[in-house]
Amino acid sequence: MRCAEDTNTLLNLTERDRIFEFLAGLNANYDHIRVQILEKKRLPSLNEVFSTVRGEESRRTVMLDDQHTEGSAVKVIKEETNPDRNMRLDRIKTTGSEGLWCSFCRKPHHTRENCFKLHGRTQVLSRAKRQPQAHMISEGSENGEDDWIC
Template identity: 40%
Template sequence: MDSSIGKPYLFLPTAKDVWEAVRDCYSDLENSSQIYELKTQLWQSKQGDKDATTFYNLMVTLWQELDQCYEDDWENPNDATRFKKREENDRVYVFLASLNQELDEVCDRILGRKPLASMREVFSEVRREESRRKIMLRNSDGIRMQEAESSALIAKGHEPEGEKKKRPWCDHCRRPWHTKETCWKLHGKPPNSKKKPTGEGRAFQTSNAENVEQKGNSESSPFTKEQLEHLYKLFTTKMSVTPSSSLAQKGVEFGEDDWQF
């Protein structure tokens, strides 16, 4: 006790006298205001950002304070046992109803059992489920992070090691996308091979053809349709000759992955 509260009890003859005097002065038995406040806190309690252990201990503390407000005197022990079990079930319902929504699955399992488990057993199962969910969430976050990093590497032109191992590789010329059994430097170039048309040239030709057609159909064009067709032929002829000429002058050697059959 604080000295300001304990001084009046120093000269009482027995501990029983001290206890009775303190009870008469400070006891909350049948204190309606205290009971109302505690019950309101219990009814309005929500887990929120608290973990299950912290929230359970908070609820138990409120229930213990509430028990101090009652002094039950049972004549029949069986009636007392039945009342205590019903009271515990009510507290289980309040506890489960106050948990976060992600724990609804474990709440459904608990409520589906008969008889209803004790308060301590309910808390133990809720705590295990919360721990399991945290572990699964960390694992899924780690997998998503790895997938995002792999996507970023591929977007930047870097392949993960796992993808590199899947590509065919020639041990003779040390180039990808074919094997030693089909290597042209080792076995020679197939007689029916021909150069693949590049996607860039095809895209340029298609784009120019579409532009010629659109401009030819436009009434505001300063050229006639025949003039536009003539210009288009000049452009396509130049595109088909110039790349091959410059490549021939530079002496570029095509590999087997640059040809098609």
């Protein structure tokens, strides 16, 4: 009967070590959760600790949304008084050409392949009409996995 007690004691010590290792590895953002867990009279199980941290992560995701705009199509443009200028800005926004640069004429919003000065307007426009286009919006990480950390 002594072996069963020793086995339980060893399992409890192993789980306790894993809990401390997990809590020590948390970011500084989770200091208050670490303190809450360690202040309890009885140390919770490893699953309870994981659940507590996961719950805090979910709460932060919902309540403290940082409004990440990396890779998003959010753009703020100051309104101009010239209506022709506004129409050009709208066209640029919808075509997604704000990051393009021509190495031939050294002007923005197009590349060397679509440069009117190099190829002529009619040739570039006729090429653009022949090529079918598809627009795609993606969300999340590139490999399809969630990028959260325990």
